[in-house]
Amino acid sequence: MTELPGRRLLLVHAHPDDESINNGATMAMYAADGAHVTLVTCTLGEEGEVIPDELEHLAPDREDLLGPHRIGELAAAMKELGVTDHRFLGGPGRYRDSGMMGAEQNRRPGAFWSADLDEAAAHLVAVIREIRPQVLVTYDPDGGYGHPDHIKAHRVAMRAADLAAEPAFRRDLGDPYTISKIYWNRVPRTTIGELFRRVEAGLDRTPFDTTATVSDVPGVVDDERVTAEIDGRPHQVRKEAAMRAHATQVSIPEGLGVFALSNGLAQPMLPIEYYELVRGEPGSAYEKDLFEGVQGIDDSNGIQGARA
Numbered sequence: 554m555t556e557l558p559g560r561r562l563l564l565v566h567a568h569p570d571d572e573s574i575n576n577g578a579t580m581a582m583y584a585a586d587g588a589h590v591t592l593v594t595c596t597l598g599e600e601g602e603v604i605p606d607e608l609e610h611l612a613p614d615r616e617d618l619l620g621p622h623r624i625g626e627l628a629a630a631m632k633e634l635g636v637t638d639h640r641f642l643g644g645p646g647r648y649r650d651s652g653m654m655g656a657e658q659n660r661r662p663g664a665f666w667s668a669d670l671d672e673a674a675a676h677l678v679a680v681i682r683e684i685r686p687q688v689l690v691t692y693d694p695d696g697g698y699g700h701p702d703h704i705k706a707h708r709v710a711m712r713a714a715d716l717a718a719e720p721a722f723r724r725d726l727g728d729p730y731t732i733s734k735i736y737w738n739r740v741p742r743t744t745i746g747e748l749f750r751r752v753e754a755g756l757d758r759t760p761f762d763t764t765a766t767v768s769d770v771p772g773v774v775d776d777e778r779v780t781a782e783i784d785g786r787p788h789q790v791r792k793e794a795a796m797r798a799h800a801t802q803v804s805i806p807e808g809l810g811v812f813a814l815s816n817g818l819a820q821p822m823l824p825i826e827y828y829e830l831v832r833g834e835p836g837s838a839y840e841k842d843l844f845e846g847v848q849g850i851d852d853s854n855g856i857q858g859a860r861a
């Protein structure tokens with residue numbers, strides 16, 4: 554068996570860029586702190602809209618080369634975050650971006666949305682049984698905002714967590730393993746409201762004309778649903794650089810704490826990232842470390858070791 558650090562974190566995302574926008578600070582923090590961080594991305598994001606004019610030729614209705622290009626963007630982003638273990642579910646290009654809900658691409662052969670759930674989950678079971686992460690991070694059942702690939706990523710992650718623990722399931726994929734804690738990405742409504750007011754007030758210092766709204770942000774919930782936060786402010790610069798590496802999808806001016814997707818609407822970057830624990834025991838009433846309370850971690854350099 555491979556020697557892995559004591560703390561192991563697995564994140565499951567739909568497209569390249571989702572990981573940096575949602576969890577970039579968390580990933581940078583744990584990677585810097587010696588934990589093993591594994592990212593599984595389910596599609597290449599082939600249906601994304603392309604922001605820079607000079608790359609528009611990559612778009613799906615033109616050369617359809619956005620997927621391979623985004624493999625490179627993701628690799629560059631992971632370099633910024635210090636994450637070396639990043640994989641695509643079933644290998645690069647196994648599942649294709651399904652486009653927005655209701656688009657004809659949803660049902661296209663190979664589209665992630667129309668993939669068999671257990672078959673897709675089995676690819677992730679192999680990763681879970683190999684890495685044995687104590688903590689899994691993914692989206693809520695709505696995928697945060699209703700995108701079919703995000704909903705499917707949620708379903709695959711939750712299903713794989715169950716199947717990985719099932720002794721009778723596919724022993725060829727490794728020994729059964731139970732993940733201790735599962736979190737969904739969240740954003741507290743009050744916090745994001747305040748951040749939007751700040752973006753609004755400083756909008757004239759940004760290259761953007763208009764702001765997005767709270768309803769454009771995935772995973773927003775009433776504050777009391779949020780059970781954990783990772784203060785990634787020391788890693789904000791790395792998160793920003795990782796987001797910038799996804800240049801076809803994100804435009805982000807330096808050091809202003811704002812960014813825009815292809816709609817050009819300014820929204821706040823979140824250097825503190827928020828989570829809801831949905832499976833497993835919380836280490837405290839409001840956690841500041843996703844590994845809080847996890848038993849049997851042997852990692853003398855890590856956060857847990859330092860606190861022990």
Ligand SMILES: [Zn+2]
Pocket residue numbers: 567568571700703
């Ligand atoms: Zn996405």
